[in-house]
Amino acid sequence: MKFVAAIAFVILVAVAQAQQDESHKKAAENMRQCAIETGTTKEAATRLRRGDFTDADDNAKCFIRCFFKRAGFLNDNEEIQKDIMISKLGGNEGSHEKKVEAINKCALETGANNCEHAYNVYKCFRTEIPVPADYGRPTPA
Structure with a gap:
């Protein structure tokens, strides 16, 4: 019985990971398309994604709207x-309630x-719920 439960847990984790991977792929594709549509550079889009609002111009603002x-x-x-x-939105470690509070405020x-x-x-949300320092960076092997 424990073996079946362990297998079920492993399958559940694998499915959740696959869904998360698919969600990240979709977000990356949306970012790519929006960068093209708005004339935003990849670097500017990456900075925004990480919560860096330095030098955000009108294209960057429209990039966020597109996304x-x-x-x-x-x-x-x-x-x-x-x-x-x-x-859909994540953030740094913290409670679900804090995320809900931030979204309600920032909306x-x-x-x-x-x-x-x-x-x-978006800027309000990222001010309330900062992006983890390693967000969007490859995981070391």
Whole structure:
């Protein structure tokens, strides 16, 4: 019986890892497409992904909006979809409740236009829930 439970656990972990890998691949593809659409450099996109908002220009702000649209964080009316953000966004170690609090707070951000609105929401979230220092870097072997 313990053996069956152990096998079931291993399968569950493998499925969860596969789903996470697929989610990361989709996010990377969305980032690539949005960088092309908005004229954002790969370096600028990577900085934003890691929570570095230095030198964020209008293209970078529209990059965030594009990513939010593709991820489902913004609906067709440019309204933040908090439930989807909560289910998809990660952050540094911390509680689920802290993430929910941050998203609820940051969803209230505004901007002069749709790009700035999405950017301000993302910047607020990353200020509240920082990206882990090793985020997006290869794991040492």
